[in-house]
Structure formats: C-alpha cells, structure tokens
Amino acid sequence: MTxxxxxxESRESGPSFLQTFVSRHGSMMPTFAAVxxxxxxxxxxxxxxxxxxxxxxxxxxxxxxxxYLLVLAVGMTFVILTGGIDLSVGSVMAFSGIxxxxxxxxxxxxxxxxxxxxxxGAAIGLMIGILVxxxxxxxxxxxxxxxxxxxxxxxxxSLSSIKVEEPGILWLQSTRxxxxxxxxxxxxxxxxxxxxxxxxxxxxxxxxxxxxxxxxSEQSARLxxxxxxxxxxxxxxxxxxxxxxxxxxxxxxSGAGYxxxxxxxxxxxxxxxxxxGTILTGGRGYVIGSMIGVFVYGTIKTIISFMGAxxxxxxxxxxxxxxxxxxVQRAIVARSEGRR
Amino acid sequence: xxxxxxxxxxxxxxxxLTLIAVNSIARPNFIKLRxxxxxxxxxxxxxxxxxxxxxxxxxxxxIVIATRGIDLSVGAIMAVSGAVALTIIDGSDDPGxxxxxxxxxxxxxxxxxxxxxxxxxxxxxxxxxxxxxTLVLMLAGRGVALLITGGFITTVNSEPFSYIATGYLFVxxxxxxxxxxxxxxxGLVERRTALGVLTEAxxxxxxxxxxxxxxxxxxxxxxxxxxxxxAGLAGILYASNIRAADANAAGVFIELYAILAVVLxxxxxxxxKFSIAGTVIGVLIIQTLDSTILFLGVPSAQSPVFxxxxxxxxxxxxxPRIRNALGRMSRSRKPKAAVAAAVVEDKQKAEVGR
Numbered sequence: 008m009t010x011x012x013x014x015x016e017s018r019e020s021g022p023s024f025l026q027t028f029v030s031r032h033g034s035m036m037p038t039f040a041a042v043x044x045x046x047x048x049x050x051x052x053x054x055x056x057x058x059x060x061x062x063x064x065x066x067x068x069x070x071x072x073x074x075y076l077l078v079l080a081v082g083m084t085f086v087i088l089t090g091g092i093d094l095s096v097g098s099v100m101a102f103s104g105i106x107x108x109x110x111x112x113x114x115x116x117x118x119x120x121x122x123x124x125x126x127x128g129a130a131i132g133l134m135i136g137i138l139v140x141x142x143x144x145x146x147x148x149x150x151x152x153x154x155x156x157x158x159x160x161x162x163x164x165s166l167s168s169i170k171v172e173e174p175g176i177l178w179l180q181s182t183r184x185x186x187x188x189x190x191x192x193x194x195x196x197x198x199x200x201x202x203x204x205x206x207x208x209x210x211x212x213x214x215x216x217x218x219x220x221x222x223x224s225e226q227s228a229r230l231x232x233x234x235x236x237x238x239x240x241x242x243x244x245x246x247x248x249x250x251x252x253x254x255x256x257x258x259x260x261s262g263a264g265y266x267x268x269x270x271x272x273x274x275x276x277x278x279x280x281x282x283x284g285t286i287l288t289g290g291r292g293y294v295i296g297s298m299i300g301v302f303v304y305g306t307i308k309t310i311i312s313f314m315g316a317x318x319x320x321x322x323x324x325x326x327x328x329x330x331x332x333x334x335v336q337r338a339i340v341a342r343s344e345g346r347r
Numbered sequence: 348x349x350x351x352x353x354x355x356x357x358x359x360x361x362x363x364l365t366l367i368a369v370n371s372i373a374r375p376n377f378i379k380l381r382x383x384x385x386x387x388x389x390x391x392x393x394x395x396x397x398x399x400x401x402x403x404x405x406x407x408x409x410i411v412i413a414t415r416g417i418d419l420s421v422g423a424i425m426a427v428s429g430a431v432a433l434t435i436i437d438g439s440d441d442p443g444x445x446x447x448x449x450x451x452x453x454x455x456x457x458x459x460x461x462x463x464x465x466x467x468x469x470x471x472x473x474x475x476x477x478x479x480x481t482l483v484l485m486l487a488g489r490g491v492a493l494l495i496t497g498g499f500i501t502t503v504n505s506e507p508f509s510y511i512a513t514g515y516l517f518v519x520x521x522x523x524x525x526x527x528x529x530x531x532x533x534g535l536v537e538r539r540t541a542l543g544v545l546t547e548a549x550x551x552x553x554x555x556x557x558x559x560x561x562x563x564x565x566x567x568x569x570x571x572x573x574x575x576x577x578a579g580l581a582g583i584l585y586a587s588n589i590r591a592a593d594a595n596a597a598g599v600f601i602e603l604y605a606i607l608a609v610v611l612x613x614x615x616x617x618x619x620k621f622s623i624a625g626t627v628i629g630v631l632i633i634q635t636l637d638s639t640i641l642f643l644g645v646p647s648a649q650s651p652v653f654x655x656x657x658x659x660x661x662x663x664x665x666x667p668r669i670r671n672a673l674g675r676m677s678r679s680r681k682p683k684a685a686v687a688a689a690v691v692e693d694k695q696k697a698e699v700g701r
Contacts, residue, residue, distance in 0.1 A: 092478065138659065142666035145616050147417070147478065151603055152658040159652030166646060266648070270599075274486055287479055319493035319594075326487025333475050333483070 037284030037336055038296035044282075044328075045299055048306045056313055063188035065309065070191065073305040074198040075100065075257040079276040080283070080297040081198075081205045082249025085242040087280055088209070089221045090289025091139060091146035093243065095131060095153030096250045097272035101265070102161040103128045103254030107176075108169040108264025117175040125251040131157055132247020136240035150243075154273070157250075161266035168265035171258055179259035194256045201249065205294040214238055222289025278329050279304045286336055303328070355613045358664075359628045362611075366635045374642060386515045390638060392523075398634040399512075399522040400425070400581035402627065404601055405608040406533050407574030409626045412609050414567045415550045415618030416470055416477035421578040421605060423488025424459050425598030428582030430495040431455040433503055433592035442505040451508070456579045462488070463575020467568035481571075485602070492594035502591040512587035522584055529577065534623050543621075546570065550618030607654065608633050611661055 052060040070077075079096045086093040103124040110120040131153050138149035171177065179197070183190040209215035217238040220228035229235045258264050283300025285292025304325065311321050370377040370390075380389040404421045411418045432455035439447045462484060469480035514521040537543035548556040549563045557563050581601070586592050610616060611632055612625025636657065640650045663669060 134659075138662065142663050142668055144662045144666060148606070148610065148616060148658065148662055151606070152655045152662070154603070155651035155658065156655035159649050159655060162646065162648040163652060166648060274482065277482065278486065281479070287476055317494070317498055319490040319498065322490030323487045323494075326483045326485075326490070329479075329486065330469075330483045333479050334473065337473065337475060 035284070035293070037286070037332065038293055038299065039284075040332070040335060041283050041296055041299045041303060045303050045306065048303065048310065052306070052310045052313070056310075060310075060313065063190075067188075067190045067195075069302060069305045069309065070195045070198065071260075072308075073301050074192075074194045075253040075260065076272070076275060076279060076304065077198040077298060077301045078201050078249050078253040078256055079272065080279045080301050081201045081294055082246035082253075083273075083276045083280050084205065084283075084285055084292060084294045084297045085209075085218060086146070086246045087222075087277075087285050087287060088218050088289055088292055089239055089242045090225070091239075091242065092150060092277065092287070093132075093135065093153070093246045094147065094150040094273045095135060095157055096246060096253070096276055097269035097274075098154050098157030098161065099128045099131050099247055099250030100253045100257060100272065101268040101270075102131070102157040102164070103251040104258040104268055105161045105164045105169065105264035105266050107255060107258055108171050109164050111171055111173045111176065112169050117173050120173075121176075121255060124255055125248055128251020128254065129244050129248040132244040132250070133240065135247070136243030139243065140236050140239045153247075158266075158270075161268075165264070165266060168263045170263045176255075176259050177262060179256070180262070194259050197252065197256060201252065202294055202298050209294055214241065218242060219290055222291070224290075275304060275325070278325055281336075282328060282332050284332075284336075356622065356625055356628065359612055359625055359632065363628055363632050363635065366632060366639060370635070370639055370642070377642075382518070385518060387518045392520065394631070394634045394638055395523045395526075396512075396520040398630050399526040400584045400598075401601060401604055401608065401633065402526040402630045403529050403577040403581040403584070404574075404598075405605040405626050405630050406529055406623070407570075407577035408602075408605040409609050409612075409614055409621050409623060410533070410537070410546065410570045411477070411574045412606070412614055412616060413546045413550045413618060413621035414570045415553065416567065416570065417481065417606065417616070418466060418571060418574045418578075419478065419481040419602050420462070420466060420484035420488055421574060421581070422598030422601045423485050423492070424462050424575055424578040425582030425585055425601065426489050426492035426592075426594045427462065427495070428455040428459045428579035429586030429592040429597050430492040430501070430594055431458050432508075432583055433501040433586055434495055436503045436505050436508060437501050442503050443507065445507045448505060448507040452511075452583055455583055456576060459579020459582065460572060460576045463572040463578075464568075466575060467571030470571060471564045471567040489594055492592075492597070496592050496594055500591050500593045504590070508587055509590050510587075512584050525580070525584065529580070530623065530627055533573075537623065542566075547619050547621065550621075604633055604654075607658060610665075611657075 049061055079100065083093055083096060106127050107120050107124040110123060111117065115123075134156070135146075135149045135153045138144040138152070139146050179193040182193055184192070184196075209218060217228065217233045217235070220231065220233055221235055221239060225235060254264075257268060261268075279300035280292070280297045281287060281300070282303050283292070283296030283298065285296060307324055307328070308321055311318065311324075367378075374390075377390045380387050380392065382388075404425070408418055408421065432451040435451035435454060436442050436447060439451075441447060466481050466484060469475045469483070470477050473480075510521060511525075512522050516524055537546065545556070545561050545566055548559070548561055549566050553563050578598075582597060585597050606616075608629035609621075609626050611629035612622055612627070614621040614625060633654075636653065637650065640653050641647060645653075
C-alpha cells in the first residue's frame, strides 16, 4: 500500500517542487489533508444546499458554536503531542461551568469566580499530570480518574442546572463585534486567543520544543537534559486549564451551568485533534491543525442540521472521518519510517 | 503465610471482604437472604444479578487488555445489540413468543460479533492503535443504534425477553447463571488450553511471539471478537432489565468501569499476564461499592467521586514508585528476597519505559 502510494505520487508530480515539499514537510501533510477536507465540505455544501451555506453569518456562527470545543482541543493538543491522552476534559468543563455558576449565584464577584473556575480545572489537570509523571500511571487511566472526579464534583456542586445572571459573563456571549455581516463574540476571541498563545508556546519557546521532544522520544529528551518531568506535568495542567476556560465559554454560551454538560465531549476533542493531523503517538502535529479539525467537526454538524438529517448521522460521519484520518496517518508514519 | 500475602489476588480479595464486612456491620440486612416463592432475595443477590452486564464486558476486556489492547467500543456495542434485539421483537406479530425472542437475541449477538470482527480487523490487520481503532466505533456505534431505533426509545412487553435479566432459575437470578457460564467458558478456554499462554505471549512481546511462531494476528483478532460478542450479550441483559432499547443510555461509561474492574483485579494495562479470577473480584468490588454508595444516601450521580478516589488509590499503590519504597523497606530486613524483587522491578521499569 505504501509503495503504491509513493509510485502514484511520483507519476503525478515528478521530481518537482511539490515532491520536495511533501518529503520535507511530511508531518504537515495530515494537516493539509484536513484543510482540503474542510474546503471540500464548504464547496460541497455550497453546491448541494443551493448556495446559501457560505454566508458570513454561518461562518461566524461556526466559531461561536464551537468556541468551547476549540479551547478543549487546544489543551488536548499539548497532551497528545507528549504522547498522552486526556479523557477528563469534558467533565472538567462541566465541573468548572457549574462551579462558576454556583459561585456567581451566591453573589461571589466575577473576578473571583472566573479564576476559581480556571484553577479548579488546572487542579484536576495537575492531579492527572502527577499521577502520570511521578507514579507511572498510564495517561488513559490517570485521566479516567480525572473524568470520574470532575463529573462527580460537578454533581456535588449542584444536581441541577444553575442560571447565570452575571452581566459580565453574559457579555462574553451577547456582544457582537461586527464587520459588515461578519461578527465575532468575546468567547470567539478567547478561543482564537487560546490558539494563538498555544501556537506561540509550542513553536517559539523552550517549553514547546520540550513537548515535541517528549512525544518524539521521551528517553532521548531526558538524555538531552530537557526538563521532561516538568513539561509533561505542565501539559496536563494546560489541558485542565483549557477545560476550565471551556467551562467559562460554555457557561457564557448557554447562560447556565449544568452538571451533565460535555458528556462525551472529550471524544469530540480527541477526534478534532486527530482530524487536524496531530498523531496520537505524539511528537507530530500543530495546534492550528486542531483548530481546522474543530472547524471540520463544526461544519459537518452545521451541514447535517441544514439537511435536516438526524443528529445520529453526526456520530457516524465523525467516526468514519476519524477512521479515514487514522488510516492516512498510519500510511504516512509507515512511509517515513520506511525511508529512515 | 508469606505466599498468601504475596499472591496477586491478595489485595483485591481483602478489598472485597472489607467492603462486605463494612456493609454487614453498617446494615445487618446486607447479608440477610430472604426466600420468597422459592426465590432468594437480598442485597447480595441483587449485586450478583446487577453485576452480570459489567461481568460480561469486563471478561472480554480482560482478554483484549492481555493482548496489550483496549476496547472502548463495548458500550456502543451494547447499545447496538439492545437496539437490534428490541427492533426485531417490536416488529414481530407476537412479542411474547419464545422463538421470536430467541431469534432476536441470536441476531443481536451476531451483529455484535461482526462489530468485534471490525475492531479486530482495524487493530490486527491495519495495525491501528487499539484506543483509536475502537474509538471509531465508540463514536459511530451509538449513532448506528439511534438509526436502528429511529431515534426513539423502543419499549416492548415480552415475557420471555424480560426473563433474561429479571427471571429466576431454581432459586437464583437467571442473569447470575449467564455470568457464571461466561466465567466458566472463558476460564476453561483460556486456562485449560494453550490459548491463555499464547495470549499472554502476544501481550508481553508481540514481535518475539511472532518470531516464536505464534499467530499473533489471529489471537488479537479473536480477542476483539470475544469482547464484542460478550458486550452484545451484556446489551441484551441491559435492554431486558429496563425492557427498552435506550441507545443514548445503554452502556454509558461501562468501558471505563470494565477497565477499572480489570485493573482492580491486578491485570496490567501493559498487557501480558491476566487474571480471570481477578477481574471477577474487580467487578464484584465495583458493584458492592456502588451498592454501598447508594446505601449511604449519596445521590448516584455523585458516586463517580468515590470511584475516582478508588482509581487513584489503586494505581498509586500499584505504581513502581510506591513498590520501590516498600521494596527498600523490606530490603533492609531480607536481602535475598529484595534482590529478586529488584529484578522484577527493573523488568517492570523496562516494560514501562518501552
């Protein structure tokens, strides 16, 4: 299969600029594939839905509706780049959301409640990170404990949903910064800001390079004298922090905290990260790719609701897409290992 | 005496006995059994009956984990299986007919088996990481189940079907016999034939076992088929218990509880050595803990906090760091045993590092 792929490719492009580019930037290929799929989705929807899909309103809504998932995917990217996985993000989001709503309902000012939400998320992330790094627990199991803890604590805070009246929080959602028909809300800005900060940290700081190095080979990273333990724990703390931030975004979006929020969202986040081209064994991938992955996910959701099809198709299509990307990644990894 | 202490099932058994003891003291009704119309009732019987779906799923999970894999799709397979069975029964003219129910159950289990074949294909033939390969079906499976039921909760009124989960055979619940049968079959096949050893060989080192002539592909594939089939049976039990196919609620989180049961039973997630008896005890611990939490008056929604604490305590106690610390303590007393322990630890470290 790998040999075949190489052959077709060389026939098509020859020893050209394209081929050199592909071989030099092999790790970017899955992300490009995600961009291509996103474009295909847009164009396809535009054609089949009689030209009223690509409107400024729809595209703006895409960011608005998926801001919380984008924030989660950013945190998840850090963890997956180290070769780990974080199953806890959905319940951390629920916990932080309901915690914030409860605090605000009891008259705690927003400038105390919001940091409390973020800290709550980061604390669960810290627990997972310590279990993974210092007790050699598999990320899957450690974050599973985080999942149970977050979900249970959410119900401890409140068994039912709590409405948020605080104008400062609702402002995040209701404000529309307009440019013609385009708009963006502060929640959207928070999500894009998280992407920008993450991209900066991953590519232009020592910590970011350490994250990639751990994913490439933890042993080598340690032998190179990188601060592996600290970076690995930090990856989980960042993921937890993003979970807390997503809780804030979602609370603003829905105007309430609800302990049943985000059941299964961790899988959506993982799917978005994988579709965006980050490889699950770690070391390769881009936070921008995760953003594309979230948009692919959001676009599929919008198309399905446009077509009036049942939402159950959503799960099937995302599953199929995930499979497609994994097989593609598998082929790419196999090829680059074969060349080595 | 020390051999008992050192046995790997020692701590799981202690945990289970402690739970039972605490329960018996806190509520004397816990160990009391009542006989009504020749059928036994009581908290312990309820635990045995309710643990059946988790038992089936956890047994399949044990085999998959022994091959170094993991099967996240069991909950989704349960939903599909329940949806298939109830749609067939609901669509028939005579839902109460035993033949109809049998056909429905067999078809549902065959569908689950096919889903297991699919998982196994992705893992053993395409070589995709098990977490991700089964994540695909975990996401898509519930969608399929919803499509089968048309997005509704299908309910049926079928005497033979509800017997599966709520009926009694002799004096004990029928569901209990199903889990005993599953334990026996899996135990016999894995421990009385070479299959168990081969499975462990594949889990400990896939490459070496392949060089030694073990057909690892078939063994890994088979593990996922077994897991899928057992999950299908668990889905029937779940649907039979509530007399409905609820594609959204069937088997939610069961993959996590099943993995927890396997880990509690002392099987390492790194694959290799596995313990069927350990998993059985792990399932009983979880179910007893669940019953305890309910008895304490904690809303069942909050029970995950307890499970989180259990998971953390168990993994920390099992971790190399704590074991090393314990090993150092015993080394100062018994040098000879400690050397052996150190060798084992180093091996484990190498395994973790790998």
